[in-house]
Amino acid sequence: MPTDSRATAAALLPLVGGPANVLSVAHCMTRLRLGLADPSRADEEALRAVPGVLGLVVDGGSYQVVLGPGVVGPVTAAFEELVDATAGGRPTAAEELAARGADLKGERQRRNATPVKAALRRLAAVFVPLIPALIGCGILAGVNGLLLNAGLLPWLTPALAAVSSGFMALIAVFVGVNTAKEFGGTPVLGGAVAAIVVYPGVAKVTAFGVTLAPGQGGVLGALAAALLATYVEKWCRGRVPAALDVLLTPTLTVLVAGLATLYGLMWAAGTVSTAIGTAADRLLSTTGAFAGLVLGGLFLPLVMLGLHQALIPIHTTLIEQQGHTVLLPILAMAGAGQVGAALAVYVRLRHDTSLRTTIRSALPAGLLGVGEPLIYGVSLPLGRPFLTACVGGAAGGAFVGFFAMLSDQVGATAIGPSGWALFPLLAGNRGWGALLAIYAGGLLTGYAVGFATTYVFGVTDRVLAAAGSGRPAQDPSGSPAPSRSG
Secondary structure (H helix, E strand, O other): OOHHHHHHHHHHHHHOOOHHHEEEEEEOOOEEEEEEOOHHHOOHHHHHHOOOOOEEEEEOOEEEEEOOOOOHHHHHHHHHHHHHHHOOOOOOHHHHHHHHHHHHHHHHHHHHOOHHHHHHHHHHHHHHHHHHHHHHHHHHHHHHHHHHHHOOOOOOHHHHHHHHHHHHHOHHHHHHHHHHHHOOOOHHHHHHHHHHHHOHHHHHOEEOOEEOOOOOOHHHHHHHHHHHHHHHHHHHHOOOOHHHHHHHHHHHHHHHHHHHHHHHHHHHHHHHHHHHHHHHHHHHHHHHHHHHHHHHHHHHHHHHHOHHHHHHHHHHHHHHHHOOEOOHHHHOHHHHHHHHHHHHHHHHOOOOHHHHHHHHHHHHHHHOOOOHHHHHHHHHHHOHHHHHHHHHHHHHHHHHHHHHHOOOOEEEOOOOOOHHHHHHHEEEOOOHHHHHHHHHHHHHHHHHHHHHHHHHHHOOHHHHHHHHHOOOOEOOOOOEOOOOOO
């Protein structure tokens, strides 16, 4: 394990209250997620000053340290080792009470969570673990396409095609495994039922008078199949005698869910998947500029509300159908507006040394599509710059959408990266040069409009005064914006 990861973990642990204050440790693509018994014991200012820390986010009962992709995994592993090594011994009564209080608080927050957000989080938990494979295979597919177009290395391109396409050919199985795991079923049973969707033999089955095709329904069909298998399995567990459970439960689960998949779910999910692809193409080809304006402008608020997670299966469906998602490059323009807004704040708030230091440290990550440090450390605490960042995102989205109306579609072969990190994943119906030019033009538009609107309208006298006094600014509605420590 890299020494830097151990050093970062060692620096973080005492600043979050020590091992006795850590209840859980996990991570996502960019954040170290900690469950703390007493979040007030965390020293937020000191945490922000740790080298490598890009920002902090407190989301419900989760205390999140933003470290960035490629860094968060090793740091999390080192942090867990450090906690395990130093947290021995029986907890004191005070620690037990603190842990119980944290559990009660978390339970109350879970009860207050809306069903829609809870469902979206579980949906994201199915697809997010697939993102690393989508990125790797997407980049290899792009490289293979360049080699084929250039007529280079003909002996290598068949092998690259196999390496890059194998995962996508079986993605339904992985979706089934993750679905069963997330919803409390046996993962291998979820994968077994989902595998029916891509099995070549389904071409011999007729449902609703139509012969099924392998892959019909795609990831949505696999998701529905595995979810049904999970419910069937749970129903069987409570009713089948213990002596027969090991034989009957798996058999009934695969049989019932498998037949339902063949004679209903594949057809229904195939209809929905086709509609998604048709709607995306028609939306951009007929109202591309307006659609890009709306999608690019609203994506940052969707991220703040957690509603962007609903787009993950849509992106995956489009990649599975068309080889790329035409929505992601447009949504990535929101990050460009965020970068432009942060640069304007940096120029206007010349005397706020702390904020300018935050921008300097977070800007490289923002350019590569990791927006949390700029959102939570800059634009959102100041209030109005968050709105002007959305304006920049809308302008960049309209730029890319306008070219889609001219039949110049720009897509991405994977989900996850954005900003400059999306360049290796670009794909579409035009040559590589055209794709690069359109996407780069959208980014530059987002930077420029985000900067200009923030410089003129986003940094008001009230924001300047608040920055000078250390008080939170007011948003356009007149209510205080979240504090910078939030």
